[in-house]
Structures are given as C-alpha cells and as structure tokens.
Amino acid sequence: MFEARLLQGGLLKKVLDSIKDIITEGNFDCSPNGLSLQAMDSSHVSLIDILLESEGFEHYRCDRNIPMGLNITNLVKMIKCAGSEDIVTIKCEDKPDNVTFLFESKDNDKISDFEMKTMTIDDEHLLVPDQTYTAVVKMPSAEFQRLCRDMAAIGDTVNISVTKEGVRFSTTGDMGTANITVRPNPSGDQKEEERTEVQITEPVSAGFALRYLNSFTKATPLSPTVTLGMVPNLPIVVEYKIADMGHVRYYLAPKIED
C-alpha cells in the first residue's frame, strides 16, 4: 500500500497549479523514493518531471511501485477543497481503483476525506538523460515570469542566448521587436535568491515557444529562483526546486528557423 502525509498541504495545490495548464491526466508513480510524475503535453513538445522525495513527507510508506493514473482536472477540484494550511494524507492500495485524500485542519478541528477514481493511462515515458548543461542560468523566478509575460505580449517565439555577459531574450512580432538582457550580478548586496548567475562552457542560443514558457512560470510560487539549462540543439530545461522536497522540471523542444 501507499500512504504519505504532507504537513504543508498548500504545496500540493501549488504543484497542481504548475501542471494543470499543460496536462489533463498523468501517472503519479509512487515508489519508496517518493512520489513522481512524468508527462508530456498533448502535442509532445514539452515534458513535465516532478519529484516529491519521501523524506519531505512527515510520514511516508510505500511497499512497492504503484502507478496512480489520475485526471488532473478532477484532482485539482478535489485538492481545492483542502485549506491551504491543511495537512494532507494520500492513501491507496497496491493496485488502486481509488485514491483517498484526507485533509486535516491545522488545529485538528476539521477532518475531510475524498475518494477519487483512478484511471489507466497509456502514456509514453521518455528517457531523459542526465545532462551536463553548456549554459546554466539561475535567476529570480518572479523576474523570469515577468520577462516571459512581457515577451509574449510582443511575439510568439523567444530567442534565448546565453553568453558569459548575460542572458538575452529576444522576440519579434507584428508590432516590432523586444530585447531584454539580464546580467549576472553575483557580487552585489542581494540575497542569494535575488541574484542572477550564469555558468557557461560555451555560448548557446535557441528559440522557444513563449506559450509553453509562460505555462511553466505557473510554478513560480514553488520557488524564489528558477534555473534554465541549455545545450546546443537540445531541449531547454526549466527547473523550480521545491525546498527540502524535490523539484518541478519542464523540458521544451526548441523551435528551428525554417
């Protein structure tokens, strides 16, 4: 059986907010290491990779690997019924037809349980290799969110080029062009999460659909910083670390100029 108790139930809401615009269903894999999900959007352009490590839960028990196929839209509806301060317990049997969600208020004066039907999902699982990135950019997540929103107001595709001087985001649309350069500022008085850091072994440049990048920024409440990893001619990875718990990562295939 599987049973996991999470003290910060609000975290589950944030995780679901970060994926609900991209996928409508997914297999949550329960394993002794933790709860994970890998799923592609319907057009197979982007991939979500979530890991919530077992150590991050107050109580975690998983005897064997259990795939838990869930409709994300319905899951969002159920988790919305939890208070953001509630303690959430997720429970299911080894071959589950249902998953139980138990919500306990912080003061222990309200307990709710919800049972949700599971579904069999035939999804493609991709082997994403561990990659050494040619360029890694760490920046405040709110700044990346703002930047993607601003770029999307001008164009559909953003070109991201990373050099040791900084990261340049450029887009072109019917009304004109926009360029925003973010420079590394590691020596200032900023707190670590306010800094922009760039590590590169060689300059990288590629174009990406802003519609997807904008969806990825729905993960902003999960982390004060975001990390972009790029390798020439490979998908970009956009990673939001979840403190003491794991991560939400997005992979997005590049656009190729015709």
Added chain:
Amino acid sequence: RFFQNHLSDYYMQD
C-alpha cells in the same frame, strides 16, 4: 517561419 520540434526527436522512449 519557425518549425516546432517534438521531444521524441531528442529523447528515446522508455
């Protein structure tokens, strides 16, 4: 002007 690649162009199926 831009052609969108798919992830299966880069990663193998598990």
